[in-house]
Amino acid sequence: MKKTIKIIAMILIAACAYSLAPVAGLYLSSDPAPYTNSQASEKLKANKGNYFEFIVLSDIHAGLIFDDSAALKVVRSINREGRFKKVPIDFVATAGDNTFRGSAWDYRIYNRIRSQVSCPVISAMGNHDEDKDDGSLFRKYVGKKDLSFTDRNSYFIVIDNISGNMTDGQFADLEEDLKKSSGYAHRFIIMHKPPVAPYFQSWYRPEGNTWSYRFMKLCEEYKVDIVFSGHEHIFKAKEFGGVKYLTSGGGGMPTQIPGAGGAFLHYTVVKVYNDYIDYEVRRIFPPIWEFFGYYMWSDIFxxxxxxLS
Ligand SMILES: [Fe+2]
Known part of the structure; x- marks a missing residue:
């Protein structure tokens, strides 16, 4: 019996060590040249045909070993999405909190993780991405915080709403973009903070702010297909006024609420097929060392x- 327990323990320790190897490799790797959102979106211009996929994830919070180890597993899964080459995966978009706390180290690690993704990555700004400065690291590694771009039959708008609000100027730009998007089959918006609380027990209550309702009415008026966000480290899908609101914030950082509430490591794959769209959530099992070190205990708790309550 003792021998069996010893063998099982040794297998688990070996599996944990094996699952740590990728993140060790990440920390020992060199820094690739960063690229901006504009450079990433430029690569989409040559795409042809209206059958494609793109991927959205959020809240990687790079720079902390827990987050980086999990994010590498997410990236490995993303890179396998295109293995059958049936549908092109055009790009990955993040909905912010790309870095743990916005330090130079965090950005370097985010840049290394991003460089492992096999397609261009467009990154939105998250509230933790400028914890340490006035946004200069974001500008260096990512570029514009607000931008719009097109891919095939779809129009994409990325908005910086980390203040928990949107300025009148941002609303004017958004409406201008939405008017321009009328010639496209689909409209998608990517922003860090969701305009409506995705989780009833959430501490985050955007409905108390005036921007949220104004924003949602605009999305309804211009028939936005999906608004993607993060901030909350969960997956939740809601629909208001014919617009889907997806919170997809499980890109790396350990989740803090029960898995049954939507808190799990994941990313979202969106399929565009002419005027149809669909999406699937890919739940990723955390690295083994992280499962035994955190998730298992969280679930038991x-x-x-x-x-007992
Ligand atoms: Fe976050």
């Missing part, structure tokens, strides 16, 4: 909490 919530199980006991529910069972």
């Amino acid at each position: 919530y199980f006991l909490k529910d069972a």
Whole structure:
């Protein structure tokens, strides 16, 4: 019996060490040249045909070993999406909190993780991406915080709303973009903070701010297909006024609420097929060392909490 326990323990330790190897490799790797959002979106201009996919994830929070290890697993899965070459995966978009706390180290690690993605990555600004400065690191590694770009039959708008608000200037730009998008089959918006709380027990309550309703009415008026966001480290899908609101914030950082509430490591794949769209959520099992070091205990905690309350 003792021998069996010893063998199982050794297998688990070996599996944990094996699951740590990719993140060790990441920290020992060199820094690739960063590229901006504009450079990434430029690569989409030559795309032809209206059958394609793109991927959205958020809240990688790069720069912390837990987050980086998980994000590498997410990236490996993303890179396997195109293995059958049936549908082109045009790009990946992040909805912000790309870095743990916006330090130079965090940006370097984010840039290394991003360089492993097999297609261009367009990154929105998150509230933790300028914790350490006035946004100069974001400008260096990512470029514009607000931008719009097109890919095939779709129009994409990226908005910086990390203040928890949108200025009148941003609303004017958004409406201008939405008017321009009328010649396209689809409109998608990517922003860090969701305009409506995705989780009823959430601490984040955007509905108390005037921008949220104004923004949602504009999305409804111009028939936006999906508004993607992060900020909350969960997956939740809502629909208001014919517009889908997806919070997809499980890109790397350990999630803090029970998995049943939508808190799990994941990314979202969006399929565009002419005038149709669809999406799938890819749930990723965390690296083994992280499962035994955190997620297993978190699940046990919530199980006991529910069972004993
Ligand atoms: Fe976050």
